[in-house]
Amino acid sequence: MNDSRLIVALDFSSKLEAMMFVDRIEPALCKLKVGKQLFSYCGPDIVEKLIAKGFDVFLDLKFHDIPNTVHQACKAAVNMGVWMVNVHALGGQEMMNAARSAVPSIGNKHKLIAVTVLTSTTDNDLKKIGINITAEDMVYKLAGAAKESGLDGVVCSAQEAVGLRRELGEEFCLVTPGIRPANTETNDQKRIQTPFDAIKSGSDYLVVGRPVTQAEDPLASLNKIVDEINSARI
Numbered sequence: 001m002n003d004s005r006l007i008v009a010l011d012f013s014s015k016l017e018a019m020m021f022v023d024r025i026e027p028a029l030c031k032l033k034v035g036k037q038l039f040s041y042c043g044p045d046i047v048e049k050l051i052a053k054g055f056d057v058f059l060d061l062k063f064h065d066i067p068n069t070v071h072q073a074c075k076a077a078v079n080m081g082v083w084m085v086n087v088h089a090l091g092g093q094e095m096m097n098a099a100r101s102a103v104p105s106i107g108n109k110h111k112l113i114a115v116t117v118l119t120s121t122t123d124n125d126l127k128k129i130g131i132n133i134t135a136e137d138m139v140y141k142l143a144g145a146a147k148e149s150g151l152d153g154v155v156c157s158a159q160e161a162v163g164l165r166r167e168l169g170e171e172f173c174l175v176t177p178g179i180r181p182a183n184t185e186t187n188d189q190k191r192i193q194t195p196f197d198a199i200k201s202g203s204d205y206l207v208v209g210r211p212v213t214q215a216e217d218p219l220a221s222l223n224k225i226v227d228e229i230n231s232a233r234i
């Protein structure tokens, strides 16, 4: 496994588009995330292809179902050989325990993490669905539950990383989407931070999609973000 802290979200709608991008990069540069978009178009085949090329793959399908179903889905992810897989913490602790029992923690070959509150969600969005606590408080609650279930970490916003690191310890893995370099389009993301600030806040892995994949020159954008991450790690 390489020590890159960047995970590029391969949010493409075909194998051709995804591989046109992947063929221009090396596994040492970044890890790759296959989410609902690419997986729904291409299935496990694309995951296996990326792993065969030497990339660490994060399968971001955010499993959220009854415990037995999530257990079986996690087992399938492990069989595909993914480096990281996730469930949705809102599924509760029994579901997270079932996921944990499907993903061996020994050997640290696979990381199992839980999504807390999507980085596109605000306090107001939560209020509208009857949740009357802040997104930040909700993240803390769900991250605590994930840790109690023995998960390796959570997906959260880098804005919550400092506090989570303090509460949940150095070993707990913090994966942060909602990353936007200064002066770039925020799209639908709301709880955002720059690559530099995210590293300084204690994020372990930064997930970046559109700022790279939709850029005029994806490789140049990718290299710029890698440089920004490296400058924060000095």
Ligand code: C5P
Pocket (backbone or CB within 6 Å): 009, 011, 035, 060, 115, 116, 117, 118, 119, 120, 155, 156, 177, 178, 179, 187, 189, 207, 208, 209, 210, 211
């Ligand atoms: O294009 P952008 O950088 O906003 O992409 C972020 C990626 O991270 C998307 O693939 C999205 O599905 C994923 N993600 C997220 N927020 C979460 C979990 C995953 O944005 N909480």
